[in-house]
Amino acid sequence: xxxxxxxxxxxxxxxxxxxxxxxxxxxxxxxxxxxxxxxxxxxxxxxxxxxxxxxxxxxxxxxxxxxxxxxxxxxxxxxxxxxxxxxxxxxxxxxxxxxxxxxxxxxxxxxxxxxxxxxxxxxxxxxxxx
Amino acid sequence: xxxxxxxxxxxxxxxxxxxxxxxxxxxxxxxxxxxxxxxxxxxxxxxxxxxxxxxxxxxxxxxxxxxxxxxxxxxxxxxxxxxxxxxxxxxxxxxxxxxxxxxxxxxxxxxxxxxxxxxxxxxxxxxxxxxxxxxxxxxxxxxxxxxxxxxxxxxxxxxxxxxxxxxxxxxxxxxxxxxxxxxxxxxxxxxxxxxxxxxxxxxxxxxxxxxxxxxxxxxxxxxxxxxxxxxxxxxxxxxxxxxxxxxxxxxxxxxxxxxxxxx
Numbered sequence: 001x002x003x004x005x006x007x008x009x010x011x012x013x014x015x016x017x018x019x020x021x022x023x024x025x026x027x028x029x030x031x032x033x034x035x036x037x038x039x040x041x042x043x044x045x046x047x048x049x050x051x052x053x054x055x056x057x058x059x060x061x062x063x064x065x066x067x068x069x070x071x072x073x074x075x076x077x078x079x080x081x082x083x084x085x086x087x088x089x090x091x092x093x094x095x096x097x098x099x100x101x102x103x104x105x106x107x108x109x110x111x112x113x114x115x116x117x118x119x120x121x122x123x124x125x126x127x128x129x130x
Numbered sequence: 131x132x133x134x135x136x137x138x139x140x141x142x143x144x145x146x147x148x149x150x151x152x153x154x155x156x157x158x159x160x161x162x163x164x165x166x167x168x169x170x171x172x173x174x175x176x177x178x179x180x181x182x183x184x185x186x187x188x189x190x191x192x193x194x195x196x197x198x199x200x201x202x203x204x205x206x207x208x209x210x211x212x213x214x215x216x217x218x219x220x221x222x223x224x225x226x227x228x229x230x231x232x233x234x235x236x237x238x239x240x241x242x243x244x245x246x247x248x249x250x251x252x253x254x255x256x257x258x259x260x261x262x263x264x265x266x267x268x269x270x271x272x273x274x275x276x277x278x279x280x281x282x283x284x285x286x287x288x289x290x291x292x293x294x295x296x297x298x299x300x301x302x303x304x305x306x307x308x309x310x311x312x313x314x315x316x317x318x319x320x321x322x323x324x325x326x327x328x329x330x331x332x333x334x335x336x337x338x339x340x341x342x343x344x345x346x347x348x349x350x351x352x353x354x355x356x357x358x359x360x361x362x363x364x365x366x367x368x369x370x371x372x373x374x375x376x377x378x379x380x381x382x383x384x385x386x387x388x389x390x391x392x393x
Binding site: 020025027028036039043046053110111119120121122123125128129 | 177179180
């Protein structure tokens with residue numbers, strides 16, 4: 001009999017982690033919406049850098065559950081996944097990076113400063129006008 | 131709000147004194163915020179866009195900075211110990227603290243899902259310790275540290291050891307306000323660990339390779355492990371030791387004492 005549960009356990013851990021993050025987002029946008037008149041939120045725009053350590057898919061999965069009972073309930077989630085870029089500290093070359101380990105393609109230096117790709121932002125929310 | 135797993139039971143992380151489940155510190159949970167039921171917002175209706183550009187982890191990061199400010203003002207050197215479960219964090223503290231406490235006051239915050247087992251072990255060393263039980267939570271965060279510190283009377287010019295929940299993934303993302311992040315791995319694990327968990331190793335300032343007394347019995351290449359770690363974090367301080375036999379412990383302790391200004 002083939003055991004299915006190892007995959008489930010892996011999924012469960014990432015769900016738990018992204019869940020806490022989803023709740024942080026809901027708390028922040030709910031508070032903002034209340035500041036702005038407590039209208040229902042129709043859309044939340046997030047920016048997630050490729051190297052932010054957040055799995056966008058898991059986040060989506062958790063989000064609707066996390067938003068239940070808040071002003072964000074039922075809203076749509078727009079996620080922009082931003083590419084990561086690094087700048088070589090030795091030769092100044094700017095290039096895209098896909099991993100924390102970055103080697104300058106021009107001079108092979110390991111001294112690469114990441115200039116984007118770490119972001120995890122709530123860019124904006126859209127509140128429904130009555 | 132359950133600030134870790136988000137399950138509906140509303141369980142908050144619990145602070146405990148050594149001695150098990152009977153000795154918990156009662157805390158008032160913060161309120162749920164009175165969520166009202168609303169109908170779903172209809173897509174396509176006219177909406178007003180509000181820019182936020184707010185870091186999702188802002189709340190934790192802000193609180194972490196407050197913790198950091200407090201530590202700096204009182205000259206408390208806070209060290210965050212991270213690893214997979216079983217690498218030897220608690221044993222490292224058990225061996226290090228008796229020596230360190232001769233030079234500087236030491237206090238400890240322990241993090242685990244359940245039990246006060248680790249806090250009990252530290253308590254036996256005669257230093258103040260608080261256990262944070264996260265329940266289903268997978269990491270310590272700045273709020274838990276903020277609360278735990280209130281229960282410890284931290285002395286000026288002291289060392290605070292924070293032993294995080296055994297986990298090489300999530301704790302890397304949560305700034306606690308510490309001065310130093312120490313990641314511990316052991317030779318009973320894979321030497322490619324730093325590449326498999328790059329976020330953790332990238333965040334770490336120090337890496338301790340433990341259980342080197344077992345090297346004759348395992349297929350672990352210490353030099354390759356170090357290379358892998360340096361690839362991900364090339365400023366990393368590297369220490370190899372056996373907490374069990376004591377080999378290499380003094381090099382780490384001397385380095386730490388220097389950092390504390392006592393070496």
